Amino acid sequence: MNNERDDQHEEPVEFIRLPEVKKLVGLGTTKIYTMASDGLFPKQVKLGGRAVAWVKSEVLQWNNDQVIAARGQRDQASASSASK
Template sequence: MNTARNDHHEEPVEFIRLPEVKKLVGFGTTKIYEMASQGLFPKQVQLGARSVAWVKSEVLQWNSAKLAEARGQASDSSESK
């Protein structure tokens, strides 16, 4: 069985679709794709010919980094995206 794994915790990867990404970050479709293309947001993963999704843990990590930035706290992940 071929399952995607996260290198850090050996947990299964959970993919989420655009509507859930939009709910989690509060941005619209265009903004999400623009930020991803500029390296400012996690990039989508191609699942099929016309199907993409995002890795939920990456989106949540981005949220945490933005919160830390807004609160004036250092975040290791905010510079690496």
């Protein structure tokens, strides 16, 4: 039996806990949970009981998106002030 999953080599999911998330993104606990609730930050995954974690690749992608957005805004501001 040949499953489609056998043909795909998926990367393993790496979970990170809140202290590492806070270190990676530079935000506090309340801000992280509020943004996740508002759909502005990756949501945590329930691991069981009261334990939750985040998917590391999603958090890193969020970081990259923030850099792109900040640089894009700065580049647009530079271009508009240069054209004045």
